[in-house]
Amino acid sequence: MELAPMRQVQISAAESAPLKPLALALAERFRSITLIADSADTAHVARRTAGEVVHDWVLQVSRDDVELCVSELVGNAVHHATPDGQLTAFERERLIVVVFRAWSRWLFIEVTDQDSTPPILPVGDLLDHELSTVTTDDVLPEHGRGLFLVQSLASAVWWAPRDAGGKSVFCRFDLDDVTH
Template identity: 50%
Template sequence: MEAAPASAGHFRALTLFAESTDTVRVARDMVRSCLQDWGLGHVVEDVRLVVSELVGNVVHHAVPDSCLARPGGDRRVDVLVKMWPNWLFIGVVDEDSSPPDLPAGEFLSPELAGDFAEALLPDRGRGLLIAQRLADAVWWSPEELGGKTVWCRFDLDRVADERPV
């Protein structure tokens, strides 16, 4: 296999703080900007929604590990955007080592639920359910010094094939 040229990959990172009133908006705007710069306008809306959900989870639910917490300090949120020829990776890093509530999967087909599809939504984990529906893969990994990263992968070849002509 031939190695891809270094110019084939891109990376951007942004550090935000959960207590800021515009944390989620700034994360969405950064992602939109870099995806447009990289010629990935066709995935912008799906990726922006996933970033909104992941960063929103940190803002509303993350409690920093005691080893990372600073009395009166802001909670750090890192947003990572990595593109490598056929994949786009989104990572949202927080200071809470608790595993996310990744939905286990479908228990009942929405087609079978008919008019009651909304009743099938879980009480928790709806943001991660949205991420699982839009991304090709969702997982998490612990950070070495505490905290975690929730990752999403978008397969750019598949997304490009689904675009209307």
């Protein structure tokens, strides 16, 4: 019996993969999900996956904090997932990739969208609670509150442009050392 020749099919999703396969092996634990920005359950799936990662990997970090940070980053990505501000000619689905990588001391979360516009990361110190006459609405801009929450909860927050277009926003959680 002779086998039919194999067909080669180009996989366009490979272009939006967050890392090259070699880099995936460098993390002790790795999980990635691709979400459709316009799906009604995008935020829910991202939060649920974040909670599962903390539980399944037995991470010494607040599950609520990780879920909230993922929710905020995915919410921003939903808002900014249009490829550089415009839909392509054939109006592909707008995709968001959420990646979790963990080592013994850190949990890294990466949320990738298709818009290369840099996020506006808030700068400065947190407000002193003694400034009771100043409300949060007075000092925080209309946009950027989600990233303010992420910066408040995570150990670090940064972003990077992607070679194929779009950007990745990262946050890192320093994991508690259970030996002390």
